[in-house]
Amino acid sequence: MQRASERRGAGGAGGGGSVGCGARGAAAALGLVILALSACSEGEGGYAGTTARVGKDTETLYINNGSEPEYLDPGKSNDSASSTLVQQMFEGLTTYGAGDLRPVQGVATHWEQSDDNRLFRFHLRPEARWSDGKPVTAHDFEYAWKRVLRPSTASLAATNLYVLKNGELFSLGKLKALREAAPLRAAPRPDAPSALDLPKGAFVVVLARSPIQVDTAIAPLAALPEGSAAVTFAKGDAKGGAGDRLSFGAAGGGSAGGGAAGGDAAAGGAAPLGSAPGGGWQGAVVDIVRVGPPCKCNGAADRWFEIERGGARGFLPGCALVPPAGNGNPGKESAGGAPRSEAYAVVTPHTSLPTYEPAAPPSGSAAQGDPPVGFVPDALLVEDDGAVGVRATDDLTLDVQLEQPTPYFTDLTSYVTLFPVRKDVIEAFEKRGEPELWFRPENIVVNGPYTLDEWKFRYEITMKRNPMYWNHDKLKIHRVVWLEVELYNATMNIYKAGDLDYLGDNTSLPAEHMDWLSTKRDFQRYPYLSIYWFEFNTKKPPVDDARVRWALNLAVDKRQIVEKVTRAGQMPATHYVPDYTGSGYDEAVAEDRKLGVDPFSSPDVSFNPERARAMLAEAGYEVVREGDGYRAKSFPALELLYNTSEGHKQIAVAVQDMWKRHLGISVTLRNEEWKVMLKNVRDGHYQVVRFGWIGEYNHPATWLGTLLSYSPQNRTGWADQEFDDLMRAAAATADPKESIRAFRKAEKRALDGMPKLPLYFYTKSTLVKPWVKGFKGNSRGLQLVKWLWNDPSWRDNPSNETASPELEFPTPGRLGAP
Known part of the structure; x- marks a missing residue:
């Protein structure tokens, strides 16, 4: 996920906090922290701060959440600041166990599945209740999952439910x-x-809709040329004077031709249709009069269409056509002035x-x-969601049919995207035109351990026990206080003063203090299923050229970044999937390295400034010596965007310096608040942006899925049909070992395109007070408060048992032979 600094991201930015040596007071200014520390004992007994918990009841837990959450809506939550909180308030069919986060009983008590892992039947516990007392039913899960996939919901996390039968087609509106x-x-x-x-x-x-709008200045072709089964379509650069280009061949290349904007030249040697002024129909709304043969355009499955404008006809591939402005309703007349017939859809039965x-x-x-x-x-x-593979057969039974065998599906059911929500609650606010008010404290209805009590914008969020939660009596934490402090040093000082029990899932330790902190007894570090990367906007020059992207990658000394900048034991990343990912990926890594064939350990993907300069020159930007450094001739302006955080700034400054020293390019840095940055990235207002990705499930698909051409998580604009095909083939491979091999092949294909520059794989370094019991470091960096408790007798009790026992699932029953 993206989790807040990442997609469940990593890191964040914040607002208020509290300081003091015992009583927790509101921080009028972060500067008060330093004054407060002068009266506090530090480093007691080898700990990083006070070990006196004064003026706080044992049933309250104080945690920093980092950033202001974007959505406390399970179906739309896509950043770590949001999902951390949602995990505490809602519960899925399964829930994460403490420590290893394996699926244990949540709303479901048992399930059956088919031998081919495509069919599941979950049985819900009858005592599960919403916070208003109404029963939690299988219908709530069906509604929630289909709501996530509904195009109108516009959930960035919808790809998590593409595993459902027809989930992808339905979500894409097709x-x-x-x-x-x-x-x-x-x-x-x-x-x-x-x-x-x-x-x-x-x-x-639905393959297309007529009428449709022409999105190119290239004139429609009078006839389909040889090689039309493979098409490459490139939009021109109006500022640079380059026109659109259309070429054909076995790989979409071959005999190339082009048309300058407004010109009349067509590609591939076919005579242009010269009926429109200047030969092109750019912007015209036209009718589709005939469906042509299938083709691949820029590697994606497509078709040719014969289009008509004012009595003239010609052919263009679907990739050169777009829905008309005004939501597909251009009016009663065609572009040529003739009366328009009703709108039609080009379809194929499913x-x-x-x-x-x-x-x-x-x-x-x-x-x-x-x-x-x-x-x-x-x-x-x-729109009809009846074809999506989830249904409630009664209040306590949920049937699921998957598109492909999905080994991580029951892991995924513990994740926020698959949590239930109530139709009557959400749609009441949608009808009022206030769809985001349903998750305010005064309105929210939850089914998890805790419910929202107060939300003080950019300062503090508090939760209290949900009195209707089925396991309410086993919760030893009755109240949770979440601070929203983005600054790492301030968070550390608040912790040292005793006003935080746990640093928080979304807070990192200041790199400059890592050496001495790592010697403390309350310091914990463990591998983290997350990556820190830069994402390129592949539609914006100069990073629209893969050679430029690779040059930028090879010019970054990632080992120096983790050893000199972040200093938290992170692993330099040459690819996208953490080496210690489960589902067999870690085993494939070990096997490839033993044989010496690991593509992600080769010198070709490692720090190499000389090769980086050569690739930049190959892209048209010769790198020449200038004094003691370099200069990339004619290299345009480049900007790196990051969300406000001292840690992100340090990394950005280091990379800015490396690109200047090794490539001779100047990079401008821009920082924005997390939510502002998200909007600018969604709108495409960036060239390079820092993000991170926390695995939503322990399988390589969670990282690689963000690069699918049709994924809403793919902000880069990079699209590669071969990669998409490899991902589909990997998902459809029943043998787990062969499937992982296929995913690694897809990862290599993605890395060749370099839409994202991998920097490092995370470790989680944090501080947790010794009285917090049930805390177990895990690879997701996630702590569910329901497992935690404060032990006032911690000095005499070395055990670390959870607040209540985890309820294991019985062995799944079988639904029959496939």
Whole structure:
């Protein structure tokens, strides 16, 4: 996840805090921390700060959360500041056990699954209740999961539920149903011949909609040229005078041609259709009159379409066409002034639907050859989530059908995206036009251990025990106080003063204090399933060139960063998936290194300034000697964006210096508050930005999935069909070992494109007071408060038992042979 400084990110920024040697007071200014420390004992008994817990009851826990959360909505939470809090207030079918975070009983008490790991049937505990006393039902889970996938929800975490049958198609808005029977016509006319009749409720995949808008100055082609099955389409640079280009061939290349903006040259040697002024139809809203053959455009599955404007016709691939402005409703007239017929959708029937029966043959498996493609009136298409593979068969039974065997699925059910929410609560606020007010303290309804009590913006969030939680009586922490202090030094000092029991999941220790802190008895460090990386906006020059991106990568001495800047035992990263990731990935790493064939340990991916300069020169930016340093000739302005944090600033400054020393390029640094930065990144207002990614589940797909061309987590603009295909093949491979091998092959393909510059794999370094029991460092860097408690007799009690026993799942039952 992105977790707050990352996607469940790492790090954050904050606001208020509290100081004192016993009584916890509000911090009017962080400068008061230093004054308070002068009256406090430090380093008692080898600890980093006071060991006197004065004026605080044992049922209250004080933690720093770092940043202001973006959403306390499980379905939309996508950053660490949010998900850390959501984890305490909601509960999934499974929940993370303490320490190793394996799935233990949450709302579900047991399940059955099919032998091929595609079908699951979960059974819910009847005593589970929402905080308003209503029962937690399987219908709440079904609603919540489908809500995440609904396009209108715009959840950045929707990809976590692409594992459901038809989840991806539905979330992308491509899977629709017919609200009444209709013929699949060969042309967008009521009198066109029909290939077949589609019944009411039939599901179809939408390939395009007519009318559609032309997104290129290249004139439509009068005929399809040789090699049209593979297309490369490149948008031009209006400022630089370069026009759009369309080329064909086995890899989308081959015989190339192009058209300057407004010109009439087409690609591939075909005669241009010169009916539009200047030869091109840039911006025109046109009708699709015929569906052409399939093709791949820039590596992605696509089709050719014959389009019409004012009586003139020609061909363009779908990648050169976009939905028209105004939500696809251009008016009653066509671009040529003629009356426009009703809008049509280009669709193909979709019969691969959930069966929830292991023995049943896959629906639609008897179909041979390519499915028919044709036109239906767009007005007949409706959103229908009935084809998504999750259903409540009764209040306490939830059936799930997956698209592919997914070995990490029951791990994923412990993650926030799959938590239940209440339809009546959320939709009441949506109807009022206030969709984000449902998770305010006065409105929120939760099903987890704690409920939201107070939310003081940019200062403090408090929670209290949920009186209706099924395991309420076993919770030893009754109240949780979450500070929102972004500054690492301030957080450390508040902890030393005794006003924090735990530094927090989203807080890092100041690098300059790491050496002496690591000797203290309350210091903990453990591997962390997370990566720190820079993301490139591959649509913005100069980082739109992979050679430039690779040069920037090779010019960064990552070992120096972890040893001299961060100093917390992090591992320099040459690739995207932490080497210690489970599901067999760590075993594949060890095997490859033993054989000497690990692609991510080779010299080709390591720090190499000389090779970096050569690659920059190959990209057109010759690096020349200038005095004692270098200068990259004609290299344009470059800006590195990071969210406000002293730690992120130190890394940014170090990388800025390395790029200047080794490549001779000047980089401007820009820092913004976390939520402001997120918006600017979503809007594409960046060239290079720092992010991190915390594994949502212990499998390489959680990191690699952020690079899929269709993932809402892919902010880079990088799209590679071969990578997408490799990821699909890896997910569909039933043998776990072979599947991991396929994922590593996909990772190598992604690294070749360098859409993200990997810096290091995290370790989690933190401070936790000795009286906090049940605390167990884990690779997700996540602590569920329900397992924790304060032990006033900690000096005499060395044990570290959790607040209550974890309820293990029985061995899953079987749903039958596939």
